[in-house]
Amino acid sequence: MLSYAEENYLKTIYHLSEESEGKVSTNSIADRLDTKAASVTDMIKKLSAKGVLSYRKYHGVTVSEKGRIAALKVIRKHRLWETFLVDKLKFNWDEVHEVAEELEHINSSLLIKRLDEFLAYPKFDPHGDPIPDENGEFKEKPQVALNLVKIGSSGIIVSVKDSNNVFLQYLDKIGVYLGAKIKVMDQVEFDGSMEIMIDGKRTVFISKEVSENIWITD
Amino acid sequence: MLSYAEENYLKTIYHLSEESEGKVSTNSIADRLDTKAASVTDMIKKLSAKGVLSYRKYHGVTVSEKGRIAALKVIRKHRLWETFLVDKLKFNWDEVHEVAEELEHINSSLLIKRLDEFLAYPKFDPHGDPIPDENGEFKEKPQVALNLVKIGSSGIIVSVKDSNNVFLQYLDKIGVYLGAKIKVMDQVEFDGSMEIMIDGKRTVFISKEVSENIWITD
DNA sequence: ATATATTTTTAGATAAGTCTAAATTATCTA
DNA sequence: TAGATAATTTAGACTTATCTAAAAATATAT
Structure with missing residues (x-):
């Protein structure tokens, strides 16, 4: 315990x-x-x-292996609660982290089993991170960071790797969301910043730091 | 805090x-x-x-008044979570107390506001206890303990005053639930035990201790 | 109304989790 | 590879919440 x-x-x-x-x-x-x-x-x-x-x-x-199992239990709870908050309680993706930090420590296997069922066994949380099952098993979607993608290629955003409020609010502002279609239009060699097109509609410039945290389908 | x-x-x-x-x-x-x-x-x-x-x-x-407000905030959270567990996660009424004891300490006013909304603003928890609103206000249903009711009178069960698992499981077993129609058939003067009819279908004998914890419409 | 019993408080100790400051070990660099 | 720098650990202290045992205050009963 x-x-x-x-x-x-x-x-x-x-x-x-x-x-x-x-x-x-x-x-x-x-x-x-x-x-x-x-x-x-x-x-x-x-x-x-x-x-x-x-x-x-x-x-x-x-x-250790024992530690991995225990850690994944907490992570499973965290991600299930985040999913609950967004899917059922209409939280934005930038509002869930702090609350889930508290909820993840609630101890009841029945609660987590039923929550999982209630949410229809989600495989990914609102940031695209995989939710381990009750045995600690999960699979990542094949994915690659946007900054490593060649100019001209495109993909679907499958996860964002930073759950910081400010970062997520910035993504909202520029119209980036999980599932959006991204095409890399241009990349500046000097600082690694890039121009991307979102859903074929609008282009925005993002810094290297941002592109490292947006991952798309491989 | x-x-x-x-x-x-x-x-x-x-x-x-x-x-x-x-x-x-x-x-x-x-x-x-x-x-x-x-x-x-x-x-x-x-x-x-x-x-x-x-x-x-x-x-x-x-x-103090300040204490009353603070206590009712915790009680509100406890009872909203109990309602969530029963209404949404299919917990039985005897399974909710311990988990709600943990959940009641989660600190997020947005969470409670949205949970309340999600549950459609419930006024009573699964044991019939009133849920205070965000200002700490609530009203009890007019109610009376079964042991004080005259032979021959009847009413609807509106709350049970003990949330102990064993007690609630016993009520399940004898067919007592919130909303059941109860008629007092007989009361033994010696020990205060009584015979009650449930939903006009079945009669059971209950001890005085039990009858004190079942409250019906006044 | 006084002795006895009960309730409550105080004093001092313990465990978990944290901190600062000092000591120790590892790593880097010239 | 030796000295300087950085990282890590130890020592000792603090806070919160708890306990036991003893002291103090209140309540009870004859």
Whole structure:
């Protein structure tokens, strides 16, 4: 049984280990959780004692199989709740993250089973991230970041990789949404910014930073 | 801003003050929360410092107006979630209490506003208890405990006053549910037990303890 | 009305989670 | 590869919420 704080650490460490393929450093965890390295050291000791992380002093942590299962349970809950908020309660995609951060810690397997059923077993959340099933299994849609796409090619937006309110509100403003058809019109070599056409209707310029966070069908 | 634990204390103290009309003793709070009197003393000091209780040493506490508002917010959330679980997720009425105890502490006014809307502004929860509106206002249905009803009279069950699983499962078993028509057939003076007819179909014997917790239209 | 019983509070301890400051280890660079 | 810099850990302190045991106040009963 993991506490609220332990679940948050584990989930974050799992995400970091997916991003960076391997060991996760104390400081990267502290940065992501907006806490201090000393607190992280304390917590990773506890989590490795519980068998969800493996830890070698001064060399960061990796997530164990047991930890992966536990992390995916929390992520499953988070993404199901986000889907509920958008599909049933008419939240915008930029309004769901904070609330889902709280809801993900509610402990009831019946609740999650029934919620999943109520939502008709969704496979992706409102940002296009896959929702693990009760066994922690899921599949990503084949996808590629927009900044890696050649000029002239097009695809459908299948996910956005940053759930920050400001980013999502910006996407709303320029008319980018999951399912939109994107064609890359031009890319500036100097700064990596690009011009894209949305749904064949309108073109907008986006920075490299933005294009890295928009992923389209491969 | 109240913490999780503070919200639980305040809600419980509010319920106790409603039951007993007035001052609430340290021990009654400890009993209800399954904690120790010393812990309660600590907490009521904190809560009176925050202005939600008024406290005189050795003489128990009363809930202030500010406290009443805060308590009713938690109760509103609890009862809306219970309604959601039963109406949308097909929980039985004996399965909702524990989960709602967790969900009631989720902090998002948008969430509660939208949940209320989604449930079509319910006025009563699955046990017949009234759901306060966003201003903390609500009205009880005119109702009376079954044990106080005269032999021969009848009414509709409008609420059950105990949310304990075992009690609710017992009611299921004998066919008692909110909205059922009850006629009091007989009452035994010796122990207060009674024979009731349910929906004009079937009669059952119930103890005084049970009849005190079933309330019908006045 | 006084002794006894009950209730409540205080004092001091514990656990979880966090912090700052200092010490230690690892990594980078010249 | 040695010294400087960066990352990490340790030590000690704080807060919240809890507990036990003892002290103090209130209530009860003869």
